[in-house]
Amino acid sequence: MNPYEDMRIFCQVMDSGSFTAAAEQLGLSKQFVSRRLMQLEQRLGVRLLNRSTRRLDVTPLGQTYYESALRLLSEVEHMEQGIAGQTSELRGIIRLSAPLSFAITHLGELLPEFLQINRLVTVEVDLSDRAVDLLSEGYDLALRIGVLEDSTLIARRLSRIARVYCASPAYLAERGTPLTPEALHSHDCLPYGHGRQVQWRFVVQGKAVLINVTGRMRVNNGELLKDAAIAGMGITYLPTFIVQGALQAGQLVPVLEDFCPEPLQLSAVYPQHRQGARPVQALIEFLRERLQLR
Numbered sequence: 001m002n003p004y005e006d007m008r009i010f011c012q013v014m015d016s017g018s019f020t021a022a023a024e025q026l027g028l029s030k031q032f033v034s035r036r037l038m039q040l041e042q043r044l045g046v047r048l049l050n051r052s053t054r055r056l057d058v059t060p061l062g063q064t065y066y067e068s069a070l071r072l073l074s075e076v077e078h079m080e081q082g083i084a085g086q087t088s089e090l091r092g093i094i095r096l097s098a099p100l101s102f103a104i105t106h107l108g109e110l111l112p113e114f115l116q117i118n119r120l121v122t123v124e125v126d127l128s129d130r131a132v133d134l135l136s137e138g139y140d141l142a143l144r145i146g147v148l149e150d151s152t153l154i155a156r157r158l159s160r161i162a163r164v165y166c167a168s169p170a171y172l173a174e175r176g177t178p179l180t181p182e183a184l185h186s187h188d189c190l191p192y193g194h195g196r197q198v199q200w201r202f203v204v205q206g207k208a209v210l211i212n213v214t215g216r217m218r219v220n221n222g223e224l225l226k227d228a229a230i231a232g233m234g235i236t237y238l239p240t241f242i243v244q245g246a247l248q249a250g251q252l253v254p255v256l257e258d259f260c261p262e263p264l265q266l267s268a269v270y271p272q273h274r275q276g277a278r279p280v281q282a283l284i285e286f287l288r289e290r291l292q293l294r
Contacts, residue, residue, distance in 0.1 A: 004076070006040045007069040009033055010048065011273070014066050015135035018056065025138045070273050077276050091120035092279040097134070097142040100127045101222045102266075105241050106291065114286050121279045129220050134271055140280050141270045143287075145239070153269045156284050159291040160263040165200075166243055166252040167235040178235070181211045181259055188234030189213035190225045200237055202259040209259075226252075239264070266291065 009026065013033065016022040023030045041048055048062035058066065098107060103125065111123055126132070126139070134142055134153060148155055171188075178184055181202040191198035191213055198218070199210040215234050219225050222242040229236040229243075230251045236243075246252040268284045275281075 004073075006036055007073060009036050010040060011066060011069050011073060013037065013049070013056070014058065014062075015271070016138075017136050021136060074273050074276050077273075089120050090118045090279050090282055092277070093122045093124060094141060094279050094283055095124045095126070095139045096283075097126045097128060097132045097139050099129050099143065099145055101129075101242050102143065102145065102239075103127050110287065110290050113290075114283060117286075118279070118282065121282075123283075134269070140274050140277065141268060141283065144267050144269055146264050148265075148267055148269065151269075152272060154272060154275060156268045156288070158266045158268055158284075158288050161266050162240045162260075162263040163237060164240055164243060164247070164254050164260065165235060165237050165256045166229060166247065166254050168230055168232045168251060169253055171229075171232040171234065172253060172255070174232075178255055181209055181256060184211055184213055184235065189215040190228050190234045190236035191215060191218050192222065192225060192236075192238070193220050194218055201261050202256070203261050204259060208261070 009022070009028075012026055013019060013022040016025060019030045019033050019037075023033045026033065037049065044065075046061045047059055048065055050057040050059060104127070107125070111125070115121060115123060131144065131149075132139055132142060134140075143158070145161055175187060178187055181200070181204065184200070189198075189200075191200070198213055200213050202209045202211060217225075217228050217233055219228070222238050225236045225238060226243050226246060228234070230246055235255060240247075243252055247254065268287065270280055270284075
């Protein structure tokens with residue numbers, strides 16, 4: 001019997017949502033994980049999870065146990081790392097998720113610098129523009145751009161990212177330059193993401209205005225949208241770190257600058273149980289110092 005390990009296994013099952021996913025994260029067999037939780041319930045004399053063929057539902061007592069176990073595990077980890085930190089360097093593995101274009105532009109230099117400073121730390125990076133599920137997919141940290149959804153994750157602001165509406169000189173010469181957001185109704189636009197209806201946000205006389213935009217190409221990657229805009233396919237709306245070079249080279253020209261909304265927020269988000277993880281917190285502080293985006 002190892003109460004600490006039982007707590008860790010139970011919390012992983014809760015975070016992952018299934019025995020199979022938890023077993024994969026822990027490097028154990030599904031049968032072993034299921035058996036340990038059954039023994040935990042027998043020892044406590046209560047049912048923590050209601051099992052069915054399709055899903056697991058936590059009981060009220062199971063939720064109480066989960067919340068308490070998370071706090072205890074976090075305190076133990078924090079205590080151990082604090083003691084270890086007095087006599088040794090940071091060590092451990094950080095599983096990081098980051099947006100593709102942002103990571104290519106900025107993390108290519110920053111992560112090697114961080115690893116050179118912290119030689120016992122390993123970083124596993126997954127580049128994806130989708131919002132990964134940190135808990136079920138086992139990430140320690142994610143970088144996210146924009147408004148964050150309400151969740152149990154902890155968020156730390158890193159910087160601000162400006163965006164710009166822009167198009168190629170050739171497109172504007174042929175179709176004209178829009179002078180108001182409403183003028184976009186007669187233009188081809190290159191929106192980010194998918195969906196039948198895409199809205200761009202503007203600020204008109206201090207008030208937010210949403211404009212429905214359409215176009216022949218929609219992509220969930222900023223680099224492709226930049227290239228399409230350079231090719232004269234329409235007007236796009238992208239972070240400046242993606243289009244800065246094209247703007248400086250004259251391949252793209254800003255439009256509707258007087259109506260641009262506030263910059264987006266770049267945030268680091270992580271699960272509550274990683275709050276005491278020194279490598280994770282060290283990477284967050286490092287990025288906050290280095291990322292002076294405007």
